[in-house]
Amino acid sequence: MNGLIYQVQDLTKTYNGKPILRVDRIDVRWGEIFALVGPSGAGKSTLLRLLNFLELPTGGRIHFHDVEFGADRPMALKLRRRVTMVSQRPVLLNRSVWDNVAYGLRLRGQRDAASQIDAALAQVGLTALARQRARTLSGGEAQRVALARAMVLEPDVLLLDEPTANLDPYNVGLIEETVRQLNRERGTTLVLVTHNVFQARRLAHRVALMLEGRVVEVADVQTFFDAPRDPRTAAFVRGEMVY
Amino acid sequence: MEIVTLSLRVSGTALLFSTVIGIPLGVGLGLSRFLGRRLVIALLYTGMGFPPVVVGLFVYLMLSRSGPLGGLHSPLIPALFTPAAMVVAQCIIAFPLVAGFTMAAVMGVDPQLRQQVLSLGATRRQAALTVLMEARVGVVVSIIAGFGSIISEVGAVMMVGGNIEHRTRVLTTAIVLETRKGTFDLAIALSVVLLALSFLTNVLMLRLQGRTFDE
Numbered sequence: 369m370n371g372l373i374y375q376v377q378d379l380t381k382t383y384n385g386k387p388i389l390r391v392d393r394i395d396v397r398w399g400e401i402f403a404l405v406g407p408s409g410a411g412k413s414t415l416l417r418l419l420n421f422l423e424l425p426t427g428g429r430i431h432f433h434d435v436e437f438g439a440d441r442p443m444a445l446k447l448r449r450r451v452t453m454v455s456q457r458p459v460l461l462n463r464s465v466w467d468n469v470a471y472g473l474r475l476r477g478q479r480d481a482a483s484q485i486d487a488a489l490a491q492v493g494l495t496a497l498a499r500q501r502a503r504t505l506s507g508g509e510a511q512r513v514a515l516a517r518a519m520v521l522e523p524d525v526l527l528l529d530e531p532t533a534n535l536d537p538y539n540v541g542l543i544e545e546t547v548r549q550l551n552r553e554r555g556t557t558l559v560l561v562t563h564n565v566f567q568a569r570r571l572a573h574r575v576a577l578m579l580e581g582r583v584v585e586v587a588d589v590q591t592f593f594d595a596p597r598d599p600r601t602a603a604f605v606r607g608e609m610v611y
Numbered sequence: 612m613e614i615v616t617l618s619l620r621v622s623g624t625a626l627l628f629s630t631v632i633g634i635p636l637g638v639g640l641g642l643s644r645f646l647g648r649r650l651v652i653a654l655l656y657t658g659m660g661f662p663p664v665v666v667g668l669f670v671y672l673m674l675s676r677s678g679p680l681g682g683l684h685s686p687l688i689p690a691l692f693t694p695a696a697m698v699v700a701q702c703i704i705a706f707p708l709v710a711g712f713t714m715a716a717v718m719g720v721d722p723q724l725r726q727q728v729l730s731l732g733a734t735r736r737q738a739a740l741t742v743l744m745e746a747r748v749g750v751v752v753s754i755i756a757g758f759g760s761i762i763s764e765v766g767a768v769m770m771v772g773g774n775i776e777h778r779t780r781v782l783t784t785a786i787v788l789e790t791r792k793g794t795f796d797l798a799i800a801l802s803v804v805l806l807a808l809s810f811l812t813n814v815l816m817l818r819l820q821g822r823t824f825d826e
Contacts, residue, residue, distance in 0.1 A: 420730050449732035460723040462745055471741075484796040517731065529728075 372431075373398045373525060373557050379428035381414050381581075389414050389581040396426065396525075401551050403557040403572035403589075405565055407610065411581035412443045412561040415587040416527050419559060420446045433524075449476065455528035458514035460502035465494060469517045469530060479521070488520040491545055508539030515546060528560045534566065544571060565600070567607055569593055577601045579610060615804060618781040621694050622762045625701030629757050633706040634750065637713025638743055652714070658707030660689065663700075667770030670700040674771065692773040697781070700767040705757035712756055717742055755816050762809055763808020782808075 374396040381389040389411040396402045396419075404420065405410045418425055419444035420431075431439040433450070437443045452472070456567060460468050469488055473481045489495050493513035502513055511560045518526055530548065532540040548571065562568055568575050568589070575592040577584040577600065585598045596602045602611045640652060644756030674681045674691045679687065720742050728738045743750065765783040772779035774788060782805045790796035 383671075422726065422729055445732075445734060450731070451730075453727075453730040455723065455730075456729055457723065459721045459727050461741070471728070473735055475728075475733050493771065515725075522734065 371384060371397055373433070374559075375431040376415075376419075377429055377431075379415075379430065380426045381418065382424075382426040386488040387431065387581060389418075389425075391415065391504075391581075394576060394583055396557060396559060397556055397574075399551070399555045400573040401547070401560060403560045403568035403575045404578055405562055405568050405575060405604070406578035407604075409580075410578040412582075413529055413577050415578070416453065416529050416559065416561050419525070420451055420453045420527055422453075422496050428548050438515050449521070450524040451527065452518040452521050452525075453529060454514050454518050454531050456510075456533050460505075460509045460510055462503055462514055463501070464499055465502050465505070465513055466498040467490070468513050468524065469520055472517055472521045476521075484520050488516040491519065491549070492516045493542060501561070508542075511535060511543065512546075517545060519546075519550060522554065523556065525557045525559065528558060528562075530562055532562075532564075538568075547571060555604065555608060565593075565607070577604055613777065614780055614782055614785050614801070616760065617694065617779075618783075618805075619808070621697045621768070621781060622701060622758065625698045625705055625761055626754065626758050627707045628698070628702045629705035631753055632702075632755065633709025633753065633769030634713050634743070635708040636706075637750075637753065638717050638739055641714040641717030642739055642742065655707050655711050655714070658703075659711045661704060662709070662766070663704055664766035665769065666700055666703045669701065670696065670767065670771045673765030674699070691771060691803055692775060692779055694772070694779060696771040696815045697768045697779060700771045701761040701764065702704070702732060704767060705761050709753045709757040713743075713746070713750050716746035716753065719749060719757055720745045729745070751819070755813055758812055758816075759809065762812070763805070 372395045373540065374394070376391055376394040376502055379389060379391040380387065404415065410539060418430065419449065421437055424439050424442060427439060429436050429441070435443070435447055439469055442455055461471060468491070469479070469485045473484070486495070492515055494509065494512055494516065497509065502510065505513065515531070532543050535543070542559055544567070547558060551558055560568070560571060572589050574586065574588050576586040577598070581598060585592070585596060585601045587596065592601065592603050604610045619723065632705070640648065671691065672678050674696055676682065681691065689699060695756070724745060725738050725742055728741050733741060763783060765787055768779070768781055769784050769787070772784065774780050774784040782801055784799050786801045786805070789795070789801065
C-alpha cells in the first residue's frame with residue numbers, strides 16, 4: 369500500500385465525439401478529504417462518476433486499491449461496492465426512510481443490520497422520521513437520508529457531488545459536520561465536488577481546481593487558498609470568473 | 612359455469628404468458644439504448660393497436676394444416692379450434708399492451724434513480740428490478756390493460772377457437788351466439804357475468820398492488 373487510494377493517469381472521457389475530461393494525473397490519499405472545485409461544466413461530476421466506476425473512461429486508467437480500471441477493464445462489483453456517491457439531487461425510493469437506508473445493505477444480502485441503520489439515522493438526526501415515507505421529506509431531510517444510506521455501507525470512499533447545493537444553512541451545517549465526523553472517526557476517504565470555495569476551505573485537506581476538463585492545480589488547502597501557483601486558481605479563489 | 616371457467620382459463624393463461632414476455636421486454640426497452648430501439652418501439656406501439664380479428668386471421672393462417680406452423684405437425688404447436696390456439700391469439704393481443712405500458716412506466720421513473728442505486732452497489736439486474744418496483748403502479752395498469760383487452764375480446768377467439776360447445780366456447784363468443792339466436796335474457800346474463808369478472812379481477816389487482824394508489 370502506497371498511501372494512495374486512487375491513482376488517476378491520462379484519464380479521458382468523450383461524449384458523442386466531444387472531449388469532456390482530460391486529466392493527466394490526480395492522486396487521492398487514504399483518509400483525506402479531497403475537494404474538486406471549478407465552474408459548472410469543468411468536468412468535476414464526470415470525474416466523480418468515473419471514480420465511482422459507473423461508466424467506463426474513453427482512455428487512461430484509474431488504480432483503486434491497486435486494481436486497474438480502464439476503457440476495457442470494468443471494476444469488479446466487490447471493489448465497486450467500496451465506493452458510494454451522494455448526488456446533488458437525491459432520488460429516494462418510494463418507501464419509508466428506514467427502508468431507504470436499508471436498501472444498500474439488502475443489496476449486499478445483509479438483512480440483520482437494524483442497529484447500523486438506526487445509528488446512521490441518528491447520526492443525521494432523522495430517527496423520528498424513520499417510519500415516514502421518504503417522498504414526503506423536505507430537500508434537506510432527503511439529502512440527509514441520502515447521506516445516511518451511503519454512510520451505513522461503511523465505504524472506503526464517499527463521493528459527494530455538490531451535496532449541499534440549494535440547502536438551507538442548518539442542513540448545510542449538519543451535513544458538513546456529519547462528513548467531518550465520518551472522516552475523523554472512521555477514516556473514510558472523501559472526494560467532494562463543489563463550486564463553493566468556502567465549503568472546500570472549511571472541509572478539505574487538499575483541493576484541486578478543474579477547468580474545461582483539465583486539472584489546473586492540486587495543493588493542500590492552505591497553499592491552494594493562500595499561495596496558489598496558477599493565476600487562474602488565484603482568480604477562482606478570489607471569486608472571479610475563470611475560463 | 613363451464614363457459615366462465617374456460618374464459619378465465621384461456622385469458623388467465625394468455626395474461627400470464629403476456630406478463631412473462633411483456634414486463635421484461637418493457638423494462639429492457641425503457642432502460643436500454645440500442646440501435647433500432649425506435650423501430651422496436653414503433654412496432655410495439657403498432658402491436659398495441661392490433662385489431663383482434665387481424666390477429667385471429669394471422670394465427671388462423673399460421674396454425675391451419677396448410678400453414679407454416681400447422682404444417683409442421685409438432686406437438687408443441689397448438690391445433691386450430693383448441694383453447695391453446697385461443698391462448699396464442701390472446702397472447703399476441705395482450706403482450707404489446709403489457710410491454711408498452713410497462714416501458715412507459717419505467718421511462719417515467721427519474722433516470723437519476725438508476726444511477727444512484729448503481730452507485731449504492733446495485734448490479735444492473737438489481738437496479739432494473741428496483742426501477743420496476745418504483746414503476747409498480749404503471750406495471751399493474753399494464754397488466755390490467757392486457758387483461759381487459761383479452762377477456763372482452765371476441766374476434767380472434769371466434770376465428771381460432773370456432774366457438775365449439777364444451778370445447779372452445781367462452782363468454783364473449785357465447786354472448787354473440789345467444790344474441791344471434793334472439794335469447795337476449797341469456798346474453799344479458801352472460802354479459803353481467805363478464806362485467807363482474809372484469810370488475811373483480813381489477814379490484815384484486817389493485818389490492819395486490821398495495822397502498823401506492825392512495826398515496
